Amino acid sequence: MHHPRHGAPILVLTCVLAIGSGTACGQGARTSAGAEPSSDVAALLKRQTQELMDAIAPGEAEVWRRYLLEDVVVLDENGKVYDKASLLKELTPLPAGLVGRIEVDRFQMKLHGDTAVVAAEIQEYLDYHGQNLRTRFRFLDTWLRTPDGWRLAARHTAAELKDPPAISLSAGELGAYAGEYQLTPAITTTVRPTKNGLNAERSGRPAATYLPEVRDVFFVAGQPRSRRIFVRDAGGAVVGFNDRREGEDVRWQRSR
Numbered sequence: 001m002h003h004p005r006h007g008a009p010i011l012v013l014t015c016v017l018a019i020g021s022g023t024a025c026g027q028g029a030r031t032s033a034g035a036e037p038s039s040d041v042a043a044l045l046k047r048q049t050q051e052l053m054d055a056i057a058p059g060e061a062e063v064w065r066r067y068l069l070e071d072v073v074v075l076d077e078n079g080k081v082y083d084k085a086s087l088l089k090e091l092t093p094l095p096a097g098l099v100g101r102i103e104v105d106r107f108q109m110k111l112h113g114d115t116a117v118v119a120a121e122i123q124e125y126l127d128y129h130g131q132n133l134r135t136r137f138r139f140l141d142t143w144l145r146t147p148d149g150w151r152l153a154a155r156h157t158a159a160e161l162k163d164p165p166a167i168s169l170s171a172g173e174l175g176a177y178a179g180e181y182q183l184t185p186a187i188t189t190t191v192r193p194t195k196n197g198l199n200a201e202r203s204g205r206p207a208a209t210y211l212p213e214v215r216d217v218f219f220v221a222g223q224p225r226s227r228r229i230f231v232r233d234a235g236g237a238v239v240g241f242n243d244r245r246e247g248e249d250v251r252w253q254r255s256r
Helices: 008-020 038-056 061-067 084-089 171-175
Strands: 068-075 098-112 115-128 131-146 149-159 179-184 187-193 198-202 208-214 217-219 226-232 238-245 248-254
Touching: 038 061, 038 098, 038 115, 038 131, 038 149, 061 068, 061 084, 061 149, 068 084, 171 187, 179 238
Parallel strands: 068 149
Antiparallel strands: 098 115, 115 131, 131 149, 179 187, 179 248, 187 198, 198 208, 208 217, 217 226, 226 238, 238 248
């Protein structure tokens, strides 16, 4: 897994994270559900999940091996699918210069006989060569009751996205984006500068406020998956913008 901003080292923690809240191995067939109260099962699974989190930084693979089913399926926050063997290979101690820990919180569980479905969040604290990073992940786990205890059968992890910090642009810089842009003859967007960013009003829709992330790149607060990227010609004049989401662009041309 690749982390574009911080390189391979942080990747170890992030990847392992994704895998993390699982628990490690032990196989076995299901057993019939006993009289174990749902609250007791939730407390147990949260404790096992935290054990996995605590094992990440030192690279203690045996903890994971103990709680994961042999045929576990893990889908990480980058869309990569792991089986047990490939997942365990990702677990190595954090390299020198990195100090991290992970806390499990907002833990919810629904019990269905010998199957438990967990929705929870984990908070990662990472000292990356003296820089403090804070990252949250959400995950959905499926646990099965086996003769060896509760074992993780499946996990889906998603990173909790955050808005980037906004920068300040001068009135002149913001004014360069003012104008009308066209998607089709019937669909247009009018852009006007504001004190801190841009006001964009698409035909038939309410106006939206765009904040600058860097020059020519803007975002709407609360929509971290999307960016509006303004395009310039060879002379530096703004000639359009691309609305980008998940790497796909919708292209608009400046009409006036």
